Amino acid sequence: MPSARDRVLDAYETLLIEHGGAAVTLDAVVAAAGVSKGGLLYHFASKEALAVGLLDRLRERSAADADAIRSAPDGAVAYYVRTSAPGGASPGGLTRTYLAVLRLADSTAAGQAVRDALAKVDADGYAALQDELHDPVLAWLAQLVGDGLYLRTLTGTPMPSGLSVDELLERLRQYAPRQA
Amino acid sequence: MPSARDRVLDAYETLLIEHGGAAVTLDAVVAAAGVSKGGLLYHFASKEALAVGLLDRLRERSAADADAIRSAPDGAVAYYVRTSAPGGASPGGLTRTYLAVLRLADSTAAGQAVRDALAKVDADGYAALQDELHDPVLAWLAQLVGDGLYLRTLTGTPMPSGLSVDELLERLRQYAPRQA
DNA sequence: GTCTATATTCTGATAGAC
DNA sequence: GTCTATCAGAATATAGAC
Numbered sequence: 001m002p003s004a005r006d007r008v009l010d011a012y013e014t015l016l017i018e019h020g021g022a023a024v025t026l027d028a029v030v031a032a033a034g035v036s037k038g039g040l041l042y043h044f045a046s047k048e049a050l051a052v053g054l055l056d057r058l059r060e061r062s063a064a065d066a067d068a069i070r071s072a073p074d075g076a077v078a079y080y081v082r083t084s085a086p087g088g089a090s091p092g093g094l095t096r097t098y099l100a101v102l103r104l105a106d107s108t109a110a111g112q113a114v115r116d117a118l119a120k121v122d123a124d125g126y127a128a129l130q131d132e133l134h135d136p137v138l139a140w141l142a143q144l145v146g147d148g149l150y151l152r153t154l155t156g157t158p159m160p161s162g163l164s165v166d167e168l169l170e171r172l173r174q175y176a177p178r179q180a
Numbered sequence: 181m182p183s184a185r186d187r188v189l190d191a192y193e194t195l196l197i198e199h200g201g202a203a204v205t206l207d208a209v210v211a212a213a214g215v216s217k218g219g220l221l222y223h224f225a226s227k228e229a230l231a232v233g234l235l236d237r238l239r240e241r242s243a244a245d246a247d248a249i250r251s252a253p254d255g256a257v258a259y260y261v262r263t264s265a266p267g268g269a270s271p272g273g274l275t276r277t278y279l280a281v282l283r284l285a286d287s288t289a290a291g292q293a294v295r296d297a298l299a300k301v302d303a304d305g306y307a308a309l310q311d312e313l314h315d316p317v318l319a320w321l322a323q324l325v326g327d328g329l330y331l332r333t334l335t336g337t338p339m340p341s342g343l344s345v346d347e348l349l350e351r352l353r354q355y356a357p358r359q360a
Numbered sequence: 361g362t363c364t365a366t367a368t369t370c371t372g373a374t375a376g377a378c
Numbered sequence: 379g380t381c382t383a384t385c386a387g388a389a390t391a392t393a394g395a396c
Contacts, residue, residue, distance in 0.1 A: 004361080020285060021202040025389065037391090039362045047390070105200060105335050119337045126340050137351050140340050144328030144348075151327045155285050157299045160306050160320050168324075171317050175355060184379080206372060217373090219380045227372065363396075370389070378381075 005043045008033045009057060012050055016100040051110045055117045058097045062121045065094040069128045076132040077142045077176070078169050080125060084146035085165045086153045094121070099154060133176055142172055185223045188213045189237060192230055196280040231290045235297045238277045242301045245274040249308045256312040257322045257356070258349050260305060264326035265345045266333045274301070279334060313356055322352055 002010070011033035015024045026047060030037050044050040072079035082088050089095035098121060104114050122143075129139040145168065152159070159165075182190070191213035195204045206227060210217050224230040252259035262268050269275035278301060284294045302323075309319040325348065332339070339345075 020291075021200060022204075024202075026391090027389075036363050038364075038393095041391070042361060045391090102331075102335065111200075115336045118335050122332075122337050123340075136340065136343060137347050140343050141325060141348060141351060145321060145324045146328070147331045148324030148327030151282075151331045152302075155282065155298050156295045157302050160303075160316065163316060163320050167317050168321060171321060205370080207370085216381050218375095218382075221373070222379060225373090361396105363394105365393085365395100367392070368390085371387085372385105373387105374385075375383085376381100377383100378379105 004033075004035050004039060008035060008040055008043060008050070009053055012054060013097060013100040016054075016103040017096070021103040048110055051104055052113070054097065054101060054104070055110075055113060058094075058101050058117055058121065061092075061094040061097050062124060066124055066128065069125070070131070076128050077172055080129060080143065080146045081149065081169055081172070082165065084149040084153065086149070086156075086159075088149075089153070095150075099150070102150075102154060135177065138175060141175075145172070184213075184215050184219060188215060188220055188223060188230070189233055192234060193277060193280040196234075196283040197276070201283040228290055231284055232293070234277065234281060234284070235290075235293060238274075238281050238297055238301065241272075241274040241277050242304060246304055246308065249305070250311070256308050257352055260309060260323065260326045261329065261349055261352070262345060264329040264333065266329070266336075266339075268329075269333070275330075279330070282330075282334060315357065318355060321355075325352070 001007075008029060012024065012029050015028055015032055019028075026037060026040060029050070030040050033040070040050075044053055069076050069079050083090075083093065083095045089099060098118075101114060101118060104110065105118065125146075126139060126143055129142055130136060133139045133142070149165070151157075181187075188209060192204065192209050195208055195212055199208075206217060206220065209230070210220050213220070220230075224233055249256050249259050263270075263273065263275045269279060278298075281294060281298060284290065285298065305326075306319060306323050309322055310316060313319045313322070329345070331337075
């Protein structure tokens with residue numbers, strides 16, 4: 001069983017993704033995490049501290065993901081696009097935390113810190129794609145395609161009928177200059 | 181001066197974009213719109229009715245945009261991508277309302293209605309791009325690029341240094357088969 | 361470290377005057 | 379059609395026992 005602190009963060013993440021920032025209350029988090037309100041507030045002294053805790057987790061996972069994307073068997077583009085697509089977010093992975101943090105991009109004082117953290121993740125992803133492609137415009141394009149899929153994951157919008165992520169990746173491979 | 185009803189909707193839209201769904205309260209809306217709480221609740225009987233009102237506006241503007249995108253001087257792709265990029269959202273235009281509605285994609289009972297409305301806008305945009313490109317995968321790719329820019333507009337993430345939307349469009353034109 | 365109980369502020373909504 | 383005043387409930391946060 002994970003520590004109470006991690007259970008709280010997991011529950012917070014899940015609630016943000018499934019019900020959105022507006023619906024996330026401390027009561028909802030404690031119910032989902034199976035701890036008491038006092039227990040939660042021992043680990044995170046306020047609702048904003050909870051948000052800051054999620055940002056810390058985002059930074060940790062982003063650092064871990066930087067290794068994963070560069071050592072992905074079928075390349076950085078495929079890794080980036082696949083993990084962005086609906087169903088591509090694995091528990092404990094960067095994508096899941098990223099989706100949760102997107103829902104925080106508003107809110108009070110933490111707003112700027114959230115945007116900074118997202119910008120850092122974004123810049124790291126672009127660097128990894130550019131390392132593989134050696135083509136700034138194409139690297140940006142590939143990243144935007146992944147980000148577009150993120151947005152669809154976020155809103156639950158279905159794909160155009162008859163199309164799959166694999167077809168998208170095949171097309172991107174056509175556009176990429178030959179690599180070693 | 182616009183009607184009180186429109187001023188309320190404008191203020192609601194702005195607050196959603198600038199401060200996010202979690203921060204939008206009826207008090208905040210009435211302060212930004214310059215009406216009283218009673219005045220607001222005369223036009224929109226509840227907070228959910230306010231959300232429904234914004235969805236109605238989204239549908240109106242989406243219908244108007246369907247004409248604009250097909251008669252855009254430099255083509256549907258350029259229109260879609262440009263209006264998705266930071267700074268591309270004009271007051272009274274579809275993009276601004278779309279960005280606001282994205283922030284509602286959570287929240288209680290209206291959640292499914294919000295997702296349905298977003299899916300409709302998305303399907304209409306894809307159809308317009310496909311009409312121009314006659315290439316389903318490329319049309320989807322172009323749309324995802326636009327959606328990726330939407331996401332950046334939403335989070336305030338800066339572009340990779342040295343790159344511009346025009347370079348992105350130039351590249352997309354290279355990938356598109358010749359058109360009449 | 362985790363719990364229960366309580367204090368306090370805020371939010372959505374109603375009532376009724378103008 | 380728009381306002382002021384007010385209520386009931388929910389939300390965050392505190393106090394203090396275990």
